[in-house]
Amino acid sequence: MSRIIINRRRLLTVTGVAASTLPLAGCDALDGMLSSGATARDAMAKANDLTYRVQRFLIGADSLAKEYTESEIRQGQRPNGSTDPTDVTYIALRDSAFAGYRLDVGGLVDRPLSLSLDELRNMPSRTQITRHDCVEGWSCIAKWTGVPLAAVLDEARAKAEARYVVFRCFDTMNLGLSGEVAYYESIDMLDARHPQTILAYGLNGAPLPIANGAPLRLRVERQLGYKMAKYVRSIELASDLASYGQGNGGFWEDLGYDWYAGI
Amino acid sequence: MATAIDKQKRDINLQRTTIRRHGLATRITHWIWAVALFFLLLSGLQIFNAHPSLYIGEQSGFAFDNSVLSIRAVRGTDGNAEGLTTLLGRPVDTTGLLGVSGPEEDRAYQAFPAWLTVPSYHDLATGRVVHFFFAWLFAATFASWFAASLINGHLRRDILPTFSDIRGLPGSVVEHLRFRFHHGRSYNGLQKISYAIVLLLLFPLMVLTGLTMSPGMNAAVPWLTEIFGGRQTARTIHFVVMLLLVGFFAIHILMVLAAGPINELRSMVTGRYRIDQEAAEGGPER
Incomplete structure (x- = not known):
């Protein structure tokens, strides 16, 4: 009998001790080392370079993201981020059904281009049913139609020293003290020339809606949604990313997100 | 804590013998995992908070449930x-x-509340930075542990349950529930089975479901989403395995405290472990 009492008491003791350690998980103690620019955060962010290198090593240059069947499109594509840009240039284009839209292709190219939507539609096209993975964690399957980015780069004759393709967008995001900041993104040449990387003007068999990035948005199917710039206004080929935005390669990257979003 | 001190006194009276219980690789990997899992849990909950819903299938139902x-x-x-x-x-x-x-x-x-996330405030970008850093550390530690445990015999001797371990499981469960512990060199049946499930099933499952959420890895290894029944199912499994690991952690701590925290902790730091006289004399180990 006494044995059982001891055991009960011991159970109460250990449960109490175990429970008292739980509030220690309160983690604002770690906030300092994790704030923007903190040494520990910068060191940990280097893991993204490792992920980038290892994935580039493991994933074949042309290995495709999974494509789905029509029956797996069960809902409209969920819009996220900007859904209705208010930039005056954009509003003017939108009101004329993008008749005056031109995609400028410049930077490290031998032949800069200025392409209308009709010209883009008359180039080779690709339609793919793919899964969009948002950095937040959700996924959505939709059918995208557009011109392969590789075809545009070939038309513009990309120079050999170009290492990145930078996308400048019409939409701006309000960052409080920093004011309005234009969205931009960048990918490497390997992803730029991937067969599924397209500049999409169609979604689920209809023209690309404004909420999803009309008139033209990027699809980079082996990365997360924030890489897939919407409302693309111009493309620049560059050898490094330092001169764009804060120099991290994209709008969200400048706010602390990883440049390589294959994970 | 009085009972723990009483216990240490009783231990001294029994004049137990100390042995070397945990190898260096076991001890180092144990503590790296302890730190890595702490950060993986809290950064994982930060990431979950960005879209606090779980689904079954490839995609998230917004127009369907x-x-x-x-x-x-x-x-x-x-x-x-x-x-x-x-x-x-x-x-x-x-x-x-x-x-x-x-x-x-x-x-x-x-x-999830602020006290269960890193950083404590909403910051998905930093949650991901922390999560993937410790995911690399976790996976590298697992690979090292697996190789070392194959070579030094830890896996075969201490982790893989034998037929008699499985047969003796009901008895082992009863012993644990009565807080009766036999301090011997080897793990008892329940310990072996718990560690085998955590190390050989839950840890690899965590890494694989994590990789299944990577759009890059999906292109490299398309069958990953197939075996888990879709990316969103993989995310759900990742979450459920997290809950199982938290449950394991709670019981693990409870058992360490109940079995004599100083002796147990020392065996995972210095490797030295005081065993029962019975076990030292070659008696039955359970």
């Missing part, structure tokens, strides 16, 4: 915000812990 869990803040009938957790279609009011948490005057409207 394939949700198995969602944690939201909703406006209650009295006008105050309430935390609403919906598990398999059943709504539960979780105000104060999930959905809505923090002090009354400064409510946080997020799935």
Whole structure:
């Protein structure tokens, strides 16, 4: 009998001790080392370079993201981020059904281009049913139609020293003290020339809606949604990313997100 | 803690013998995992908070319902915000812990409360930075542990349950429930089976479901989403395995405290472990 009492008491003791350690998980103690620019955060962010290198090593240059069947499109594509840009240039284009839209292709190219939507539609096209993975964690399957980015780069004759393709967008995001900041993104040449990387003007068999990035948005199917710039206004080929935005390669990257979003 | 001290006194009276119990590789990997899992859990909950719903299948149903869990803040009938957790279609009011948490005057409207996330404030970008750094550390440690345990015999000797371990499981469970511990060189049946499940099933499952969420890895290894039944199912499994590991951690700590925390802790730091006289003399080990 006494044995059982001891055991009960011991159970109460250990449960109490175990429970008292739980509030220690309160983690604002770690906030300092994790704030923007903190040494520990910068060191940990280097893991993204490792992920980038290892994935580039493991994933074949042309290995495709999974494509789905029509029956797996069960809902409209969920819009996220900007859904209705208010930039005056954009509003003017939108009101004329993008008749005056031109995609400028410049930077490290031998032949800069200025392409209308009709010209883009008359180039080779690709339609793919793919899964969009948002950095937040959700996924959505939709059918995208557009011109392969590789075809545009070939038309513009990309120079050999170009290492990145930078996308400048019409939409701006309000960052409080920093004011309005234009969205931009960048990918490497390997992803730029991937067969599924397209500049999409169609979604689920209809023209690309404004909420999803009309008139033209990027699809980079082996990365997360924030890489897939919407409302693309111009493309620049560059050898490094330092001169764009804060120099991290994209709008969200400048706010602390990883440049390589294959994970 | 009085009982623990009593126990140490009794231990001295029994004049137990100390042996070398845990190899260096076992001890180092144990503590790296302890740190890595702490950060993986808290950064994982930060990431979950960015979209606090889990689904079955490839995609997330917005126009249809394939949700198995969602944690939201909703406006209650009295006008105050309430935390609403919906598990398999059943709504539960979780105000104060999930959905809505923090002090009354400064409510946080997020799935998991600030004290369970790193950073404590909402910051998905940093949550991901922390998560992937420790994911690499975790996976590298697992690979090292597996190789070392194959070579030094830890895996075969201490982890893989034998037929007699499985047969003796009911008895082993009863012994644990009565807080009766036999301190010997080897793990008992319940220990072996628990460690085998955690190390050889849950840890690899965590890494694989994590990789299944990577769009890059999906292109490299398309069958990953197939075996888990879709990316969103993999995300759900990742979450469930997290809960199982938290459960394991709670019992693990409870058992260490109950079995004599100083002796147990020392064996995982220095490797030295005091065993029962019976076991030292070559008696039955359980």
